[in-house]
Amino acid sequence: MEAGIKAGKRQMDLRDQDSRTFRTDLEHLGGYRFAGRASEEGTPHGQLFYSDEPDPVGEASAPATPSLLGAAVGHCLSASLLEALRHAHLQVDALTTEVVSVVRPNADGLPRIDHIDVIIKPVLKDFAPRARRCEEIFEQHCTVTSSVRQGVDIRVQVDWNGRASRDLDPGVAARSAV
Numbered sequence: 001m002e003a004g005i006k007a008g009k010r011q012m013d014l015r016d017q018d019s020r021t022f023r024t025d026l027e028h029l030g031g032y033r034f035a036g037r038a039s040e041e042g043t044p045h046g047q048l049f050y051s052d053e054p055d056p057v058g059e060a061s062a063p064a065t066p067s068l069l070g071a072a073v074g075h076c077l078s079a080s081l082l083e084a085l086r087h088a089h090l091q092v093d094a095l096t097t098e099v100v101s102v103v104r105p106n107a108d109g110l111p112r113i114d115h116i117d118v119i120i121k122p123v124l125k126d127f128a129p130r131a132r133r134c135e136e137i138f139e140q141h142c143t144v145t146s147s148v149r150q151g152v153d154i155r156v157q158v159d160w161n162g163r164a165s166r167d168l169d170p171g172v173a174a175r176s177a178v
Contacts, residue, residue: 020040021040021041022038022039022040022045023038023039023040024036024037024038024039025037025039026051029050031052031058031059032052032053032057032058032059033050033051033052033058033059033061033062034050034051034052035048035049035050036048036049036050036051037049049062050062050063051063051064051065051068052064053065066101066103066113067101069101069113069116069148070099070100070101070116070118071099072144072148073099073116073118073142073144073145073148073154074097074098074099074118074120075097075144076142076143076144076145077097077118077120077138077139077142077144077145077156078095078097078120079142080138080139080141080142080145081095081120081122081134081135081138081158082095082122083138083141084134084137084138084141085122085124085131085134087134088128088130088131088133088134090124090125090126090128090130090131090134091124091125091126092122092123092124092125093123093124093125094122094123095120095121095122095123096120096121097118097119097120097121098117098118098119098121099116099117099118100116100117101113101116102114102115102116102117113152114152114153115152115153115154115155116148116152116153116154116155117155117157118154118155118156118157119157119158119159120156120157120158120159121158121159122158122160123161124160124161127160127161131160135158139156
């Protein structure tokens with residue numbers, strides 16, 4: 001049994017603090033394009049990243065904000081599943097994730113993220129029944145998804161070597177088959 005995960009020991013390490021603070025500084029570069037720098041307690045995390053709005057507002061020269069939110073959700077879910085699989089001593093040979101953020105008008109006609117579809121495709125060296133247990137528990141350990149899900153419908157599917165474990169809406173199934 002994955003007691004370490006069940007007991008919460010495989011969550012983000014708070015380093016014996018009450019909280020951790022992640023900061024993003026954005027600099028306007030022109031139009032609707034921004035450069036971003038992520039950090040924690042003054043320590044930079046990675047390289048600069050860029051964002052832009054899609055046309056006709058922006059130039060689509062960098063990922064749009066719905067894509068960035070989708071990337072955060074997809075990354076966190078993928079990392080959570082990877083951690084659960086590793087904790088279960090299952091060798092992951094490859095892992096890819098497809099994230100689709102769907103924007104639709106709300107009741108006032110304003111564009112909002114209606115839902116985010118996530119398909120995680122791990123390839124295991126040897127599939128074992130304990131992989132299903134990992135699938136059952138990994139989402140609860142995803143900090144970003146657990147937070148965003150309070151306001152946005154997030155639909156998650158794990159595709160074990162081409163065999164989906166859960167059904168999503170037909171549009172997602174059709175896109176994943178392409």
